[in-house]
Amino acid sequence: MSVRPSDFPPPWSPDEAIAAPSDPVDERIDVGICIVGAGPAGLAAAIRLGQLMEEDPATAEQLGDVPVAVLEKGKAPGSHLLSGAVVNPRGLQRLFKGRKRLDEMPFAGHVEAESVLFLTRSKALRIPTPPTMVNDRNYIVSLSRFGRWLAEEAESAGATVLPETVAESLLVDAGRVVGVRTGDRGRGRRGEELSNFEPGSDIAARVTILAEGTQGHLTSAALSHFGMAGEHPQVWALGVKEVWRVAKPLDRVIHTMGWPLRAGRKYREFGGSFIYPVGDDMVTIGMVVGLDYRDASLSVHDLLQELKTHPRIRRILDGGERLQWGAKTIPEGGFVALPKRFSAPGLLLCGDGVGLVNVPALKGIHYAIESGRLAAEAAWRSFARGASQRTVLSSYDDALRESFVWDDLREVRNMRQAFGRGFYIGGALASMQTATKGRFPAGDSPTERDAEQQLFTTSRASSYPAPDGKLTFDKLSSVFASGNRTRDDQPNHIRIQRRVPRELAEMWAHMCPAQVYEVGEADGDGTVEVRLAPSNCVQCGAITAKGGRLTPPEGGSGPEYTVT
Amino acid sequence: MAKTLVFLEHHEGAVQKGSLGVLAKVDGAHGVVIGSGVRSIADGLGTLVWSADDERLEAPLPQPRVDVIAKLVADEGYDTVLFAQSVLAADIAAGLAARLGAGLNWGLIDFDGEKGRAPQLQDTVVVEVGWTSPVRLGIFRAGSLDAVALSGTSEVRDAAVELEDFSTLAEMVEQAHAEQQGPSIEDADVIVAGGRGLGQPENFSLAEELAKALGGAVAATRAVVDAGWYPYSAQVGQTGKTVAPKLYIALGISGAIQHKVGMQGSNTIVAINKDPNAPIFEFSDLGVVGDLHAIVPKLTELVRAKRGS
């Protein structure tokens, strides 16, 4: 009997992340604008607000003592940022117009040349670069490193960045978002208060901007609570990547398709890999696979390890040393999965959290930055005298729809879904869409929820390479290489059903790049216990796509990325 | 030719093994024994040993010892003073460094009279260190030198005891006595650690019995602490405690890096695991592939017999 993860929904409801303010007024923290997430979207918003405050000090006064607060759940800005990445500089140019030049920003390099390869087990065939993927004039970046720089810019511009701070619930009062509540710190495994227990606080803000990135915790609660979710469900891919020091510089940006993914329609294995030079002495290599895959034994981490054994790729890493590892999901629903609206009373939504990602082009960072910039402008206008907040905030929606973000996403809106029909048909459909700039096929192809895919099991796992500790690595040592040193003695932050059919438990165990899930004892009636090691979690979000729910653990937990 | 003085720490009438190792390491080094009623401890070490015997020196406190050693350096012209790592020795050495304006290198695993070697960054790199000051101070890492039994008559001389006013301000109210329970993980010379391979929480008794027989402490991996088999205070590893005992016995522990970084500085690592491919065998000194349930009880029995307890 075939199992679907969605048949075993997690014990969780979006309402858990909606709350009324509870702190006494003198204990709450008042800020002008509260931004959740110190990623490119959130920091772009903070930087833009800093510019506006400088230009118009009178309005700036209205924002109070702490005009802009940026909450970051990671240990520091950049700790939870992970991407390829090749960035289209458009968003940055608009953000820093007249203030900073591109050559003053910490990019890792320029795209000098690029190749797209179709791989088989032993060969690599160069294929023409699909038009959507051309990266001319684009910059290579370590998003983690770039995020640290953006955070410094935001702080110089007057924002208060608060790391190790989780936004646990959205504060809603009389139908309006009035701020967020931060998470407690110092609870033990059973939720008990430890000796250094520090409760969270209510942060009151006139406008809250959610820039939480993929699987945004408050974002999904808001979409549900305010009825903003789009018609089509969001879908995700899981990316697992490593950063290596290499002996010889890589001269080009490489994308691969084909092996080790299987083209057959039944597998639904959509994705590929990227290999980018990061400066002269480092290379980043990652495997990205859509989470609508159906083989329970698929492990993206192990596919990455397998990928590295390909002769063409092994050569690139020869004589090198792995420096860092990480994993994160990418929203892939694109245009058709966008929310109906991006604003609500007191609330604006940006970036990956609402799925502003161009899947065929593998780009989302410049959209995050642009959406953050536009959100900042709308939030600012709400402080101008005489403005009705409701119309002002919804002007953000208009601005987003008139921006290049919207045009780009609409053009490529059906490409990802095409690949649900297998690699070759998908490829053909995608080409058609590119050639017609999205006009054909007309209409919007629906997305299918990742958790609703029926599972089956093959012997795929038998070809995962045994880790040799030099080229290929096991999951635990990879978690170590993410910088993860999460405090163990804290409550479990993963919501899943703990007794499920064996195949589902095994799927989770293979899926998770950080080895959080383990198949425990069978209980005689076809189900097994699911064992957890939550402190391994690097908060990639894959579980949320595949039948469970990731909630944010204590602030400061998770990976400490620096060069991803 | 260097003139070297070694601080000989003693406890309950005998010189500590670490100090003996340092004394034996350097040819022609002299020793100094400091305390009250300690002159006889200086016997049988085969070299010149200063005895600073004074009731004001009864309590094992560092600052008066700085006075004694500083005076010896000034009066006798020692240019090198060496210590074996201990809580007391480290305090004395640092105070002495400030008193004499002398360079202090610690964590030494080797010393040739001019240069020393010391591991750093959790033993991932070895640094060669030197001195530029006229007097050189060095602290040897615990267990870095072989425990040597010295012999031969000592030439014992009395050292003058002149103490600064501030050196005697701290006073011992109650001195430590032999521990009734075993040592804490941080202090233990021997640690027996249990992992998932123990099979069940009840089997931690195997680790406990062995630890008791060896006079050591019991530790646990994150996996078993997560599973509730043992308390978090016993957890050794990246997110638990870091230890570097003389002997670390790992029972049913796979040796994932999260655990390794918490104990890789141990002098001697013995691992028992039924999986021949367990990563722990890559960094253990003695690896035993076998069933710990069969091996450990027998091992405990043999240890008890050997120790005569």
Place this chain on the structure above:
Amino acid sequence: MKIVVCVKAVPDASAGRRMDASSKRLNRSGELTLSDFDSYAVEEALQIGGETVVLSMGPERAVDALRKALAMGADRAVLVSSDDLAGSDLLGTASALAEAIAKEEPDLVLFGQQSADGGGACLWAAVAEKMRRPAISQVSELTVEDSSITGKRQTEFGYDTIRAPLPAIVAVSDAINTPRYPSLKGIMGAKKKPQETLGAAAVDPGTTVLELSPPPARGDSVKIEDDGSAAEKIVEFLAEKRLV
């Protein structure tokens, strides 16, 4: 009661502590954070109450680490910083700190038990020597009376109880308390608390670093399979090493 807590800003573990090949010292060019061990000292000072001043010697960037202590509740921060001081060893650091402490005239000076990056340094003993005041280290329990302190000191042999008159220097162990998380209000208020930077004269270091090399191999590793005699073989192995 006025307490000075001496803290150190160390490279963040996550950034990867690495040796710098040219200076052969720890590469300190990355992010700096408050040494974990020092948090216990800051916490102890806050629990004792009174005025808490955090003092550190380091590059200008070290001020971020001081901010964490201010966020926990310390009242003031003093950074001793100057280009001359880079590459100072125990002697230079102790001198500079002692000088700065003297200006504050505290009742109590607290240190954490060891530096998270260098390990083993007992700076407090050197500082106590410079100040000519009593010092107690490895303190896992501290009681403060009017003009004296009593500390429970953890040694290899158990616990000593030692008393010393104030002003005194105490190095606390990580068993003494559980450091608090800074509250949000604390974090946001930290920036507004007084912070000053002092210079100090450099003192010639007494030590040098000559070479870096990879760690010695652990030595021959022996792996055996149990044929029924494993227990005996283990005892033999331990006996050879004089471990039993």
